[in-house]
Amino acid sequence: MKTVVIFYRKKTSSESVNSSSIMAGFSMAEPICLIENGKDGKLCVQPKALQILEQIGQRVVVVAVVGFYRTGKSYLMNQLAGKRNGFALGATIQSKTKGIWMWCVPHPVKKDHTLVLLDTEGLGDVEKGDQKNDTWIFSLAVLLSSMLVYNSMGTIDNDALQRLHYVTELTEHIKVKSQQDEYEDESTEFLRVFPSFVWSVRDFTLTLEHDGKPITADEYLNNALKLKPGHSKAVQMYNMPRSCLRNYFPTRKCFVFDRPARTEKMRILDTLSDADLDPSFVKQVREFCCHVFSTAESKTLKGGVHVTGTLLGNLAKIYVDAICSNQIPCLENAVLSLAQIQNAKAVVQAIDHYNAQMAERVAYPTESQEELSQIHHVVEKEALKILIDCSFKDDDQKYQQKFLLSLDEMYAGILRKNIEESKKACESIIKHVFQPLEDQLGSGRYVSRGGYKAFCADMQRFINRYRSTPGKGVQAEEALKKYLDGKKAFQDSILTADQSLTEAERQIQAELAKAQALEQQHRTETEMNNMYEKLLKDQEQSYNEFTQQLMQKMEEDGQNAAKEYDRVLAAKLKVDALTLNATRP
Ligand SMILES: Nc1nc2c(ncn2[C@@H]2O[C@H](COP(=O)(O)OP(=O)(O)OP(=O)(O)O)[C@@H](O)[C@H]2O)c(=O)[nH]1
Ligand SMILES: [Mg+2]
CATH class of the missing domain: 3.40.50.300 (P-loop containing nucleotide triphosphate hydrolases)
Structure with a gap:
């Protein structure tokens, strides 16, 4: 029995993941x-x-x-x-x-x-x-x-x-x-491939x-x-x-x-x-x-x-x-050479399909990792189909492995780009949403009696507005954290300068600010963990998809080989029967 060995490189970190190439028939106007x-x-x-x-x-x-x-x-x-x-x-x-x-x-x-x-x-x-x-x-x-x-x-x-x-x-x-x-009967092999x-x-x-x-x-x-x-x-x-x-x-x-x-x-x-x-x-x-x-x-x-x-x-x-x-x-050599040419081509076709389709279907930054993962899976499935349909006799899975490694690299590149684009989008949204707060900070309005309360209320209002603004992508909380961390010194000095607060109230407000910073830290971590979890699931799903398509292909190959075996056997029986008849007196 043939053992199925499936090569698949497990990814390590966040770095890790139209059958148009199968063209239709062709009609020539003349030979x-x-x-x-x-x-x-x-x-x-x-x-x-x-x-x-x-x-x-x-x-x-x-x-x-x-x-x-x-x-x-x-x-x-x-x-x-x-x-x-x-x-x-x-x-x-x-x-x-x-x-x-x-x-x-x-x-x-x-x-x-x-x-x-x-x-x-x-x-x-x-x-x-x-x-x-x-x-x-x-x-x-x-x-x-x-x-x-x-x-x-x-x-x-x-x-x-x-x-x-x-x-x-x-x-x-x-x-x-x-x-x-020298003792092998070539005619059976001829029966296999002859017209x-x-x-x-x-x-x-x-x-x-x-x-x-x-x-x-x-x-x-x-x-x-x-x-x-x-x-x-x-x-x-x-x-x-x-x-x-x-x-x-x-x-x-x-x-x-x-x-x-x-x-x-x-x-x-x-x-x-x-x-x-x-x-x-x-x-x-x-x-x-x-x-x-x-x-x-x-x-x-x-x-x-x-x-x-x-x-x-x-x-x-x-x-x-x-x-x-x-x-x-030589029939045997021809099949081996053909498989090498064809399989190398299949890898290129599958990679091209993945690249072209991801470029067409992904609008950076995606709203969530989930959204990107879904597109990736659909395109990956199509690319795998191209690879598996167009390749044959990849017995040591050299070409499949080559494709999977490329797929890892391509997806890692897309993930990096999605993060970068998200960062850029968030920075731009923060700049726009928090501009009124920046203006107030610049005018010194918060450095006054009751200024701290006004600052906190405004800040929360702008945070809410930021969170409800679409188009931020996978770095939304991380980018917000970075902005809020940058405002920490201002917040402290506004609190210190607010004469309307008693010392006890100031203590309470400072604790509250700490708790809020912790909550933001927690949100950021959750955002990152969600992304990593999704990426792990991506790997699992990719592995399952690949295994499934490979098993299906092996089943089809087995059926084709069985059909060929039946055909050759029937042909051989026919030859034997006719030879027997033909030599009868
Ligand atoms: N007698 C006869 N002539 C035919 C038949 N079919 C075609 N031809 C004629 O025979 C000539 C040669 O036909 P082709 O089809 O060129 O023959 P071919 O076997 O391809 O010839 P080569 O390319 O030179 O090997 C042409 O004038 C045809 O019109 C046929 O069934 N019987
Ligand atoms: Mg001719």
């Missing part, structure tokens, strides 16, 4: 290049695309299309975006799309998700010369997507499957762990029948993936891509498409409306889109961590950086 495949053969993530992804705080469903060049991939992706134009099509025989292009649109079904469409460079272009990047493009599409659409022309025959050798090379181009145990698989067969001209009986497109695909018994080299060659597809992509679907239009219209396909297209093609495209929208899941990392647009951008960068430095992208 842009995410990963450039340069002429020098270097892959490079485009900063502009990263900037766009950075702004997407929503979870993403990532659909990537891969396949041979000039097979209508870009056209199909445009259909998913609900547009005729977008990803550029080419009407010539030369390949069009280069690198990996991205189009982020609001998900048409999952309202709080963004649909990220990735259109990739066609594989197998002989003109390109260097085929090395084909494998990387294929691997990146697998690594970044939650649904992979493999697009091909004609039929799913042995030729088509042999051309899909990229899938057999995936294990050479993707590492699960930084230090691989679901859709094979789209274009210009399909056959009839979906098997032994005279109609079959579905899925059955057509599964029949094509049947393994041959035996162990000869030829059988192994035959079985290899089929086994890989079965093992890595147990969730498979197949769609066949008729030719969209007559030859003369094909060159202007992107200008044609549905009415100009073959109705069966239009229907097939609709069914394909419905399937993608309803079944493509949001992209997750190991442990069921949901990927946002921001994370997706970082993920692309981490993988491409690894490839560029001649390393094999």
Whole structure:
């Protein structure tokens, strides 16, 4: 069982304490290049695309299309975006799309998700010369997507499957762990993170029948993936891509498409409306889109961590950086690097939110400590939510601790400011309220017979007026005490000079003045104690809030991990069952 360790620094003295950053979905008017495949053969993530992804705080469903060049991939992706134009099509025989292009649109079904469409460079272009990047493009599409659409022309025959050798090379181009145990079964790990698989067969001209009986497109695909018994080299060659597809992509679907239009219209396909297209093609495209929208899941990392647009951008960068430095992208390392980048960002976001909101909501000086504490708790709760929602895999709670320490410092600064502002406000109110008393003192009116009584009466009247004046803040009694202490010498000399009083009366008045000074001292202490008590309660409340949010997050993480476990288990069972069936004579 995992032990929950909660780091929280207890504060020592008075010094001590709109999820706006979770941005909504993003709709791009047109696609842009995410990963450039340069002429020098270097892959490079485009900063502009990263900037766009950075702004997407929503979870993403990532659909990537891969396949041979000039097979209508870009056209199909445009259909998913609900547009005729977008990803550029080419009407010539030369390949069009280069690198990996991205189009982020609001998900048409999952309202709080963004649909990220990735259109990739066609594989197998002989003109390109260097085929090395084909494998990387294929691997990146697998690594970044939650649904992979493999697009091909004609039929799913042995030729088509042999051309899909990229899938057999995936294990050479993707590492699960930084230090691989040689006996460990990688395919389970692949199941965790690999996308679901859709094979789209274009210009399909056959009839979906098997032994005279109609079959579905899925059955057509599964029949094509049947393994041959035996162990000869030829059988192994035959079985290899089929086994890989079965093992890595147990969730498979197949769609066949008729030719969209007559030859003369094909060159202007992107200008044609549905009415100009073959109705069966239009229907097939609709069914394909419905399937993608309803079944493509949001992209997750190991442990069921949901990927946002921001994370997706970082993920692309981490993988491409690894490839560029001649390393094999490693799933484990990617998650660790991603967590570091993301968690550091989450701390900054949470701190920024706290600072900005406190600046906006606190009117200095607050009337009471209670008022300031309440605002602090509301904002602190929001900031904690940002931190906890935006961070993941902070296993040693390094980032949470960092945030809590900053929060302590920020709140301490706010408390100091509130005290300072209160002092200033009190001084100004005292100056205004006690001005008539100061005038009388200046004129010497109280130095007379009966002057002491008049002084005391005036003083009490002004004290009452001061106490009922709002806007003084947390230092009201302290500031008053300071003022009254300053007047003590005047009060004594007025008392001494008042000839109307007998010695006994003077004694009584002196005792009374002492008692009043003591009462003021008591008020000041109470004011300070109340503030400290409130601050202690603040700490307790903060601690409880943090614990509660953390526990909730751990519960959610646990649920996500359990869901992932169930999904992987189901997928593994499916693979095993299909393998058993496939090898049956
Ligand atoms: N025969 C046929 N042509 C299509 C189909 N869909 C699109 N096209 C046409 O085929 C040409 C290439 O389409 P694209 O969508 O650019 O193909 P692509 O696979 O993205 O091509 P690359 O980016 O070069 O790999 C264009 O003229 C399209 O209009 C289809 O289903 N069948
Ligand atoms: Mg294309």
